Amino acid sequence: MAVIESIHLTKIYDEGPVKVRAVNDVSLKIEEGEFAAIVGPSGSGKTTLLNIIGGLDHPTSGKVLINGNDISELSENQLIDFRLHNIGFIFQAYNLIPVLTARENVSFVMLLQKRPKAEREKRTEELLKEVGLLDRINNRPSELSGGQQQRVAVARALASRPKFVLADEPTANLDSKSTANLLDIMARLNHEENMTFIFSTHDSRVIERARRVITLEDGHIVSDVQQTPHT
Amino acid sequence: MNFRLAWRNIWRNKRRTLITTASVFTAVILAILMRSLQLGAYDRMIDNVVSFYTGHIQLHQAGYWEDQTIDNSFEPNDSIYTILQKTKEITGYVPRLESFALASAREMTKGVMVVGIEPEAESTVTRLKEKIVKGRYLTANENAAILSEGLAKYLRLGIGDTLVLLGQGYHGASAAGMYPINGIVKFPSPDLNQRMVYLPLKQAQQLYSADHRATSIVISIDQSKDASVVATELRSSFKGKPIQVMDWREMLPNLVQLIEVDNAGGIITSGILYMIIGFGIFGTILMMLTERTREFGILIAIGMKKMRLISIVTLEILMISGLGVLLGVVLGIPIVSYFHFNPIHISGEMAAAYERFGMEPVFPFSIAASLFYTQALVVLGITLVLAIYPWFRLRKLKTIDALKS
Numbered sequence: 092m093a094v095i096e097s098i099h100l101t102k103i104y105d106e107g108p109v110k111v112r113a114v115n116d117v118s119l120k121i122e123e124g125e126f127a128a129i130v131g132p133s134g135s136g137k138t139t140l141l142n143i144i145g146g147l148d149h150p151t152s153g154k155v156l157i158n159g160n161d162i163s164e165l166s167e168n169q170l171i172d173f174r175l176h177n178i179g180f181i182f183q184a185y186n187l188i189p190v191l192t193a194r195e196n197v198s199f200v201m202l203l204q205k206r207p208k209a210e211r212e213k214r215t216e217e218l219l220k221e222v223g224l225l226d227r228i229n230n231r232p233s234e235l236s237g238g239q240q241q242r243v244a245v246a247r248a249l250a251s252r253p254k255f256v257l258a259d260e261p262t263a264n265l266d267s268k269s270t271a272n273l274l275d276i277m278a279r280l281n282h283e284e285n286m287t288f289i290f291s292t293h294d295s296r297v298i299e300r301a302r303r304v305i306t307l308e309d310g311h312i313v314s315d316v317q318q319t320p321h322t
Numbered sequence: 323m324n325f326r327l328a329w330r331n332i333w334r335n336k337r338r339t340l341i342t343t344a345s346v347f348t349a350v351i352l353a354i355l356m357r358s359l360q361l362g363a364y365d366r367m368i369d370n371v372v373s374f375y376t377g378h379i380q381l382h383q384a385g386y387w388e389d390q391t392i393d394n395s396f397e398p399n400d401s402i403y404t405i406l407q408k409t410k411e412i413t414g415y416v417p418r419l420e421s422f423a424l425a426s427a428r429e430m431t432k433g434v435m436v437v438g439i440e441p442e443a444e445s446t447v448t449r450l451k452e453k454i455v456k457g458r459y460l461t462a463n464e465n466a467a468i469l470s471e472g473l474a475k476y477l478r479l480g481i482g483d484t485l486v487l488l489g490q491g492y493h494g495a496s497a498a499g500m501y502p503i504n505g506i507v508k509f510p511s512p513d514l515n516q517r518m519v520y521l522p523l524k525q526a527q528q529l530y531s532a533d534h535r536a537t538s539i540v541i542s543i544d545q546s547k548d549a550s551v552v553a554t555e556l557r558s559s560f561k562g563k564p565i566q567v568m569d570w571r572e573m574l575p576n577l578v579q580l581i582e583v584d585n586a587g588g589i590i591t592s593g594i595l596y597m598i599i600g601f602g603i604f605g606t607i608l609m610m611l612t613e614r615t616r617e618f619g620i621l622i623a624i625g626m627k628k629m630r631l632i633s634i635v636t637l638e639i640l641m642i643s644g645l646g647v648l649l650g651v652v653l654g655i656p657i658v659s660y661f662h663f664n665p666i667h668i669s670g671e672m673a674a675a676y677e678r679f680g681m682e683p684v685f686p687f688s689i690a691a692s693l694f695y696t697q698a699l700v701v702l703g704i705t706l707v708l709a710i711y712p713w714f715r716l717r718k719l720k721t722i723d724a725l726k727s
Contacts, residue, residue: 175625
């Protein structure tokens with residue numbers, strides 16, 4: 092069974108007299124362990140598609156099934172719970188909680204999941220070690236570089252042991268070195284833990300590393316190809 | 323975690339938090355000082371009249387209060403005293419015979435209130451003995467008088483001089499007597515200070531041809547606030563008897579009204595002060611919400627329920643205002659305590675103006691605990707009311723819109 096399945100997904104924004112079809116009849120399946128990039132020019136509907144898959148936005152029509160469950164049937168609170176336990180998010184602007192340290196940012200979602208303290212502490216240290224930031228564990232986001240913040244965001248996204256991670260333009264604000272470093276980490280986690288990653292991006296460095304590239308134009312899927320990633 | 327997160331969040335914008343806290347602090351300390359001064363002045367006014375003259379409760383012959391003549395006096399008997407002894411809140415009681423007379427000394431005359439008292443018992447109820455400023459206090463069986471200081475000054479009388487009293491006695495008998503002056507008392511209440519003459523009860527009964535009679539029994543109790551409860555209890559005990567029971571609030575309606583009107587003014591002023599502060603806190607809430615909309619979106623996206631988010635934001639607002647209250651109370655306590663034990667004495671023309679209105683120009687501050695917790699509760703109440711807005715706004719927040727903001 093596909094981890095994610097979108098069926099005839101359409102999102103129309105009603106902006107006065109103009110109706111914008113941000114996502115137009117998109118059907119796709121993402122299997123467990125995929126490392127997929129949704130690509131396309133600005134305004135092609137990448138972020139909207141990712142937001143609908145992540146339960147942050149509602150489609151105008153169509154369905155999103157996660158492990159066979161239709162998430163459009165969930166109430167707001169159920170959807171929040173669903174996201175907490177099933178989806179890891181990585182945002183373009185890192186979006187860490189500024190008043191919490193790297194350690195607290197990572198363990199925060201596990202706290203929301205009501206995991207025991209010992210488990211939280213152990214996993215937080217493991218994840219921050221994994222992303223190479225064990226020495227910055229007690230630093231706040233303002234004391235970290237953009238690349239380091241995004242690595243903490245990756246650790247946070249994985250902390251809840253999600254079924255898949257949605258990353259919206261995760262490298263948009265990073266330099267080449269930080270981008271390469273981040274992609275290495277995510278590729279390793281995908282390879283070693285079979286974690287499913289879906290990116291929206293128009294960064295060629297990310298596209299090169301993806302095993303599947305889904306191209307959107309004007310809300311349509313115009314191509315969906317498997318490729319051998321560059322390492 | 324909620325608490326830690328809220329605490330750290332309020333210090334994200336130190337300047338704003340400090341300004342808001344300072345405004346709450348200013349309002350709280352001003353309200354404490356203003357209300358403390360007011361309540362302290364009321365306590366003093368009540369104490370001056372109630373403790374030194376009327377007592378907390380009085381018993382009279384039915385109809386005496388409406389027509390205060392010696393003809394409406396009564397003979398206190400054992401059945402009355404037994405009831406008073408059985409009432410546990412009563413700390414003391416004493417009979418009095420009160421009537422008006424014309425006081426004369428040489429060419430000066432003045433209308434005065436003559437009060438016949440049992441000297442020792444009276445002093446336990448109204449602490450009259452402590453008010454002696456010249457000469458000595460009365461004894462039960464002597465033929466002597468003590469005068470209030472203002473009256474003595476007006477009549478130009480001193481210790482050892484003779485006071486002549488003329489008036490009308492029980493059932494129209496003429497009342498006339500001459501009394502050497504034993505002592506002079508000073509009352510804080512200017513009104514009492516101008517017109518009081520005290521005689522031993524027996525002398526007063528003789529003067530007014532009212533043997534064994536009294537116009538009132540003055541009762542003191544533990545707490546003046548319990549006066550109406552004890553009075554109600556006594557009313558049921560004296561049910562069916564021609565005895566009138568009145569607490570100090572009923573006997574001094576003008577004083578009660580004056581206090582109520584002034585108190586209402588104080589409450590309105592505090593209300594305006596808190597309303598202004600409420601707008602200040604609301605401004606901070608608005609800024610907090612607007613600045614952090616995207617962050618709220620992120621928190622909800624990663625799995626924080628809205629109710630938890632609302633409780634964190636409410637906690638932040640409570641912390642900011644709570645800090646202001648705490649500082650206000652902590653700084654207010656020593657200031658209020660100082661002025662409680664060292665009252666403000668007004669002098670000069672201002673003092674004379676107060677005295678003309680029958681008020682003592684001395685203002686001690688009240689140290690009632692309610693002064694402090696009332697401010698805390700008011701600010702807490704305002705904060706909780708203001709917290710409705712973030713609650714409403716966060717409930718309506720659309721995650722996707724917040725993330726795009």
